Amino acid sequence: MNQEQVIEQGLMSLKSAYCLEPFPVSAKRKDKLKKLNAAIIANKQRFVEAANQDFSVRAEYDTLVADLIPTVSHIRYLCRHIDAFMKPQSKTAGWQFFPSKVWIEYVPKGVVGIIAPWNYPIQLALVPLATAIAAGNKVMIKLSEFTPAVNSVMRDVLKSIEDDCIVVEGDAAIASAFSQQSFDHLFFTGSTSIGKQVYAAAAQNLVPVTLELGGKxxxxxxxxxxxxxxxxxxxxxxxxxxxxxxxxxxxxxxxxxxxxxxxxxxxxxxxxxxxxxxxxxx
Structure with a gap:
């Protein structure tokens, strides 16, 4: 079985799992985030050492301040506000439609694909992942091939939510196959040129995309x-x-x-x- 088939099967398994529980309650979402947060903190020093190895030399300050602290802070923010995020919002239907009632109810999308970059391999992988989990989704994440040491720690950390997340690794060919899958949403961080390719690939399956791109x-x-x-x-x-x-x-x-x-x-x-x-x- 090649890597593309593995990705397809993993996606189908996540979609099946999502269909069994399409709207997890806030308590379950918070529990998953807390497990993830605890795993990150427990592996803090391993992340620092792994980033230093992948970057040849990377200051502990950079990994802590720009990668780990923003990630942990974001997860804690999500835990505090999940209930408010999930609360339906009442809207007016206009006098023409009186006495009807209108409200906006926020529901999960399904399975979210995430393509993470190498420059901040912890924050830019785990922040969108935690956000997707908080919204009640399952996640498949493709980690950068340029940060193998960090990826090894990341795999151990994500075992804490293994029922909700599948990890994929590989080169540009794997990233291309990944972006062509029928996700319910796709999140990409990287260069503008690659972002265009990801957008075009996702469009073949009408997958909505969030792009965080570099620029001038x-x-x-x-x-x-x-x-x-x-x-x-x-x-x-x-x-x-x-x-x-x-x-x-x-x-x-x-x-x-x-x-x-x-x-x-x-x-x-x-x-x-x-x-x-x-x-x-x-």
């Missing part, structure tokens, strides 16, 4: 700005996670009257940052 992110610095702070913010944002952030600044638009002074400050600050890095190395 400008910064605007006006004459009345605090230039010293702006320079530090630019360097921090551009260097965080080695610049592999969806909204990392790509260029700066500077008001002409402060252009020369601003460029001088930026160059000096960049030089200082390089010297500090060299001191850490040696």
């Amino acid at each position: 992110s400008p910064l605007v610095v006006l004459a009345d700005a605090n230039q010293d702070k702006a320079v530090l913010d630019i360097i921090f944002a551009k260097s965080m996670n080695a610049g592999q952030v969806c909204v990392a600044p790509d260029y700066v638009l500077v008001e002409e009257s402060i252009y020369d002074a601003f460029i001088t400050k930026l160059n000096i600050s960049c030089l200082v940052a390089k010297v500090r890095k060299l001191k850490q190395v040696f």
Whole structure:
């Protein structure tokens, strides 16, 4: 059996499981999220070490602050608000349709596919997964082939909700086959060029898609700005996670009257940052 057939069978098993319980109560959703949260915390150090291995060198700070803490915070937020999210919302039908009543009721979609990237392999895999679980869905997630060590820990963590989630690994060919499946919703994080391919593949099955794509992110610095702070913010944002952030600044638009002074400050600050890095190395 090839990988594509494995994906198809896994999807069918999740759809069958979903049909047996298409609208799980809030208590069950919270229980799944709490198990997931506990597994993440229990494997915190393993995640840190795995990310350092996959990235060759990755600061513990980056993994904790940008990957693990946002994930745990998001899961706890979902647990606090699931009941409110599930509550039907009353709407008016208009006097023409009196005395009819109208309300919006939020229901799960079914099986959600998630294609996770490599730059934040924990947060950008588990945050959409937790959101899908909170909404009452089953999940099939395709992890990045560029983070095998993190993926190994991820598999252990997701055993805590193994009845609701199937993990897929593989290269671009597997990702292509994954995006062609008849999910009830597909979530992709990555580049704009690959996002277009995912969107086109999902369209063949009329699968609704959520795309979180990278792009060109400008910064605007006006004459009345605090230039010293702006320079530090630019360097921090551009260097965080080695610049592999969806909204990392790509260029700066500077008001002409402060252009020369601003460029001088930026160059000096960049030089200082390089010297500090060299001191850490040696």
